Amino acid sequence: MAMAYLPWRLAQRWCPSSLQVTSFPAVQLHMNRTAMRASQKDFENAVNQVKLLKKDPGNEVKLKLYALYKQATEGPCNMPKPGIFDLINKAKWDAWNALGSLPKEAARQNYVDLVSSLSPSLESSSQVEPGTDRKSTGFETLVVTSEDGITKIMFNRPTKKNAINTEMYHEIMHALKAASKDDSIITVLTGNGDYYSSGNDLTNFTDIPPGGVEEKAKNNAVLLREFVDCFIDFPKPLIAVVNGPAVGISVTLLGLFDAVYACDRATFHTPFSHLGQSPEGCSSYTFPKIMSPAKATEMLIFGKKLTAGEACAQGLVTEVFPDSTFQKEVWTRLKAFAKLPPNAVRISKEVIRKREREKLHAVNAEECSVLQGRWLSDECTNAVVNFLSRKSKL
Numbered sequence: 518m519a520m521a522y523l524p525w526r527l528a529q530r531w532c533p534s535s536l537q538v539t540s541f542p543a544v545q546l547h548m549n550r551t552a553m554r555a556s557q558k559d560f561e562n563a564v565n566q567v568k569l570l571k572k573d574p575g576n577e578v579k580l581k582l583y584a585l586y587k588q589a590t591e592g593p594c595n596m597p598k599p600g601i602f603d604l605i606n607k608a609k610w611d612a613w614n615a616l617g618s619l620p621k622e623a624a625r626q627n628y629v630d631l632v633s634s635l636s637p638s639l640e641s642s643s644q645v646e647p648g649t650d651r652k653s654t655g656f657e658t659l660v661v662t663s664e665d666g667i668t669k670i671m672f673n674r675p676t677k678k679n680a681i682n683t684e685m686y687h688e689i690m691h692a693l694k695a696a697s698k699d700d701s702i703i704t705v706l707t708g709n710g711d712y713y714s715s716g717n718d719l720t721n722f723t724d725i726p727p728g729g730v731e732e733k734a735k736n737n738a739v740l741l742r743e744f745v746d747c748f749i750d751f752p753k754p755l756i757a758v759v760n761g762p763a764v765g766i767s768v769t770l771l772g773l774f775d776a777v778y779a780c781d782r783a784t785f786h787t788p789f790s791h792l793g794q795s796p797e798g799c800s801s802y803t804f805p806k807i808m809s810p811a812k813a814t815e816m817l818i819f820g821k822k823l824t825a826g827e828a829c830a831q832g833l834v835t836e837v838f839p840d841s842t843f844q845k846e847v848w849t850r851l852k853a854f855a856k857l858p859p860n861a862v863r864i865s866k867e868v869i870r871k872r873e874r875e876k877l878h879a880v881n882a883e884e885c886s887v888l889q890g891r892w893l894s895d896e897c898t899n900a901v902v903n904f905l906s907r908k909s910k911l
């Protein structure tokens with residue numbers, strides 16, 4: 518193995534002289550909300566995988582890995598606090614100590630999750646030309662890149678107007694979980710092609726399992742709830758770069774973003790009543806707050822389509838740019854945001870989101886439960902059949 522990998526491997530094994538810490542992570546580790554399933558074997562595999570990483574993942578990630586490894590193997594921090602001038606050991610001690618009484622099993626799971634989030638991008642980095650984006654492979658419906666402190670998640674079904682099929686729901690969740698743990702400062706969602714996204718892929722309703730339509734509706738409600746939960750809990754600033762028309766769930770989710778930049782060609786349309794459906798993505802709560810109850814009613818119940826300018830006037834969109842200069846202007850701005858101190862950015866997001874999180878989860882749960890019923894209704898079935906048989910379009 519090349520010498521260049523050595524410092525990182527040694528740092529993971531608690532070698533004070535090898536860890537070049539330039540900043541101290543002050544953030545509490547994001548607790549993994551998934552069930553604790555990682556076995557000892559999974560953990561050992563992850564430890565071995567770390568040795569194979571081809572690229573230094575950065576000091577913040579290394580400290581997280583170190584802390585989780587110690588917590589998983591030894592339990593809560595049991596070392597005396599290093600002196601204030603012993604910078605490297607103090608950073609390590611702080612990271613470990615910050616885990617408090619996190620159980621060993623949870624630490625093991627978080628370690629495994631963190632390593633798995635690192636692996637795809639690091640593997641692929643070896644295949645990418647120097648100077649180009651770090652591109653995550655393994656996605657069928659997305660292009661995910663990470664560069665200049667920005668992780669970009671791009672919907673990539675342009676021939677279907679970036680309609681979100683079941684696979685894409687899962688891939689977006691996967692990409693968000695990875696982005697929450699990578700070393701980027703902000704995460705951006707955008708679309709490839711002329712649409713941002715035409716919302717839920719209506720063929721999602723056609724693949725009926727053996728348990729029939731009831732089971733399908735239930736499965737979709739579970740998936741939708743988990744999907745929206747990922748946006749509620751996302752720990753870094755989440756920014757939408759709305760490159761064209763947005764429909765349905767791709768609009769409602771914007772209420773959970775931290776900033777929304779749109780080109781002047783974008784439109785915002787939530788035709789739920791027309792489709793026999795009801796609001797999701799927490800929009801029944803966020804939209805009335807953002808734009809006033811009456812304006813939200815026009816969109817969510819009566820299906821009024823907004824131009825980008827109207828959506829901006831109503832607070833759903835942060836700023837609108839001419840289509841011709843959209844990409845250049847927005848990415849210049851985002852790159853400047855991504856240079857801000859990471860911990861301050863993350864902590865500020867947490868302060869802003871914290872008092873709303875519980876409420877948002879409750880709203881999400883209720884919306885999904887209501888939708889589960891709507892998907893079984895004749896109104897919804899007819900709307901989907903009409904679209905699929907080419908009898909209707911928005």
Ligand SMILES: CCCCC/C=C/CC(=O)SCCNC(=O)CCNC(=O)[C@H](O)C(C)(C)COP(=O)(O)OP(=O)(O)OC[C@H]1O[C@@H](n2cnc3c(N)ncnc32)[C@H](O)[C@@H]1OP(=O)(O)O
Nearest residue numbers: 676677678680715716717718719737740741765766910911
């Ligand atoms: C787990 C489940 C969670 C469910 C969560 C619920 C969310 C609610 C919603 O999101 S509601 C919104 C649903 N979306 C729609 O109803 C949009 C339907 N699409 C259209 O009306 C039109 O396609 C259009 C107005 C978006 C674009 O029209 P245009 O004429 O420009 O383009 P085409 O219609 O020819 O589209 C090109 C191909 O893309 C396919 N397509 C587009 N959108 C969807 C979609 N949402 N679902 C499935 N397929 C879609 C379209 O069928 C064309 O495919 P083809 O080339 O194979 O014919």
